[in-house]
Amino acid sequence: MPDTDRANTDTGAKLRLDKWLWHARFFKTRSLASKVCKANKVRINGTIAQKSSATVKVGDMLTFPQANQIKVVKLLDLGTCRGPASEAQLLYDDQSPKIEKASAIAAGELSGMRDQGAGRPTKAERRAITKLHGKD
Numbered sequence: 001m002p003d004t005d006r007a008n009t010d011t012g013a014k015l016r017l018d019k020w021l022w023h024a025r026f027f028k029t030r031s032l033a034s035k036v037c038k039a040n041k042v043r044i045n046g047t048i049a050q051k052s053s054a055t056v057k058v059g060d061m062l063t064f065p066q067a068n069q070i071k072v073v074k075l076l077d078l079g080t081c082r083g084p085a086s087e088a089q090l091l092y093d094d095q096s097p098k099i100e101k102a103s104a105i106a107a108g109e110l111s112g113m114r115d116q117g118a119g120r121p122t123k124a125e126r127r128a129i130t131k132l133h134g135k136d
Helices: 017-023 030-038 085-091 101-107 123-133
Strands: 061-066 069-075 092-094
Touching: 017 030, 017 061, 017 085
Parallel strands: none
Antiparallel strands: 061 069, 069 092
């Protein structure tokens, strides 16, 4: 009987959703991928995945949040294990919409907010933030 991880090249091969997201390096740990799945934030071919144990196959389209953007990816391969990032990028085709700077500013993504714990901005950074906000 063939090992299911080794038989991913078959046409009917399937893999758990959280495991694939972890293999493709979208999430640092499998438990983080599982939390996103359990929170009903992942869609498989437009249908909300109710559990992290939902199965995915080659050709499926996934939509999920990552950082401050929405990722839309098409599965090209399931992979056999979590490998380096260069191999992980071969598992999918990124079809996410590209965010332009003007639309990102309008959406509030580039609002000049600093990371927590980054300290006070320098004089040059304060001037850049003021310029970004359009206040002269």
